[in-house]
Ligand SMILES: Nc1ncnc2c1ncn2[C@@H]1O[C@H](COP(=O)(O)OP(=O)(O)O)[C@@H](O)[C@H]1O
């Protein structure tokens with residue numbers, strides 16, 4: 001018991017010290033081992049990293065290198081075998097399951113590779129969805145939804161169901177939805193993997209503008225060189241380990 | 249854009265599957281309501297045949313009478329007894345009777361009959377026998393004429409104004425004999441009554457049996473079934489030895505048993521049917537969940553609590569159930585309504601068997617609210633049970649795996 005408390009104090013001091021650098025995510029010795037039926041897979045192997053507010057960072061690596069697993073651990077979607085993820089001073093994996101869901105709702109925006117949207121809801125309703133969960137008042141939801149749809153260039157597709165939108169449009173709605181809850185950062189797992197080059201460029205431009213104009217933090221994985229080119233920080237993962245971390 | 253709307257829209261993603269599932273509930277509800285209505289209708293007609301046409305809801309006897317129904321176990325109606333009965337607020341009418349048996353003869357034919365000595369005015373308030381007069385007239389106070397059941401008259405080959413000879417044993421063994429003109433012929437809806445009853449004016453009957461001022465029973469009417477327990481309680485409190493108070497179901501245990509057994513059979517069939525329907529709904533819900541794993545994962549990932557996700561699927565189950573109930577009612581209400589007003593007349597050979605058994609050859613339907621709300625309750629219970637599955641699934645779903653689906 002005393003040991004644990006010491007840890008807490010230590011952690012708080014550390015985050016306090018770093019807060020002037022605006023570090024919002026701290027990852028310490030993060031490890032995920034999948035116990036397969038035959039072999040165990042070390043998908044993420046002792047990663048230490050931190051992210052600051054306003055970063056535009058790419059996680060790069062070949063297929064199977066552990067990008068998705070890493071982002072899931074970071075986003076509170078998959079429980080690490082060991083290590084910790086600290087978001088704004090909160091060790092997220094110490095949260096109870098319900099609290100963790102609320103934490104995700106209020107702090108993290110997600111964009112997945114595909115089929116992000118709830119098919120029975122229109123684009124507008126998809127964007128409103130999280131704000132609904134958060135219990136935001138109607139007027140605010142209405143206003144913000146329109147602003148966000150505007151900022152992803154889909155002001156004219158408010159009432160379209162996802163099936164009526166192109167893949168690129170769906171991903172843009174997903175970005176708008178991820179932003180709706182005013183999260184601290186956005187995790188995007190290969191958001192352009194299923195898009196053609198034009199839609200890829202378009203989505204990246206939108207993300208880049210949001211990052212520049214509104215200081216929104218994006219952490220996205222990719223193995224597409226054109227996407228990597230746009231990133232201002234490139235973290236290369238191989239076999240679950242960070243092998244290169246470059247800011248530019 | 250709340251959970252109910254999401255649930256409703258999810259329902260129509262696979263229209264055909266939803267409609268088929270709803271249709272299965274529809275047929276179940278249709279079948280169950282019509283069957284229950286028919287069952288309950290026939291039970292109440294059986295009970296009516298006994299209660300409203302003959303025994304009344306409650307009877308007061310001399311305490312030995314039920315064990316040994318002879319003219320000797322009779323009683324004199326005291327003022328205090330009459331007072332006590334009239335003071336019970338559920339009691340709407342009551343009437344004195346002297347009932348016994350006799351041999352009835354025409355010129356050549358003889359048959360055992362049930363003789364009922366009745367007060368014409370009060371009897372008519374209680375059992376309304378007046379309205380079953382098919383030929384002739386009803387009894388008057390002091391009347392020497394008698395009323396006979398239509399089948400009894402046919403059997404004895406007698407008609408209006410013919411004379412019937414009655415022979416029996418009277419009070420304390422005195423021999424009883426008399427000749428009576430037929431004043432009226434009764435046609436009850438109950439074949440049993442038509443075959444064996446003979447009504448006399450009360451004092452006329454007391455004369456015949458030499459049972460002056462004596463009664464076998466006081467027949468008591470309450471408004472309906474639901475008033476019976478209270479009335480029984482009060483009467484039992486007030487009236488004790490040498491009298492006894494009995495309700496119709498105590499007097500007719502075989503009828504009660506028969507109804508109960510038949511009802512249990514119906515419940516079993518309906519349970520079986522609803523179980524099959526329930527598994528059908530479960531199958532649909534399971535398919536819906538497995539098709540939607542990924543989007544369920546997304547919903548929880550972006551911050552929807554698992555129980556809310558469970559609620560959505562619970563609403564979907566509920567919608568299927570209640571759509572089925574709704575269209576089921578839309579189907580069954582006209583059917584039941586029609587047959588309630590026009591009972592089904594059974595084909596001749598079946599009718600004959602039923603008449604033999606003393607049952608009216610008509611299939612009555614019931615319009616009781618329980619016929620309907622029992623279905624609503626059943627469907628609600630089934631959907632609530634089925635909903636355990638999706639609620640469990642959404643609680644245990646692994647988000648990271650669902651997202652990879
Ligand atoms: N649920 C799981 N169970 C077992 N192994 C898994 C599971 N998820 C991922 N893996 C394995 O972990 C490794 C990393 O996978 P992943 O994080 O998906 O990599 P990437 O996103 O870079 O392609 C792979 O070898 C993959 O097979």
Ligand SMILES: [Mg+2]
Pocket residue numbers: 067068069190
């Ligand atoms: Mg991946």
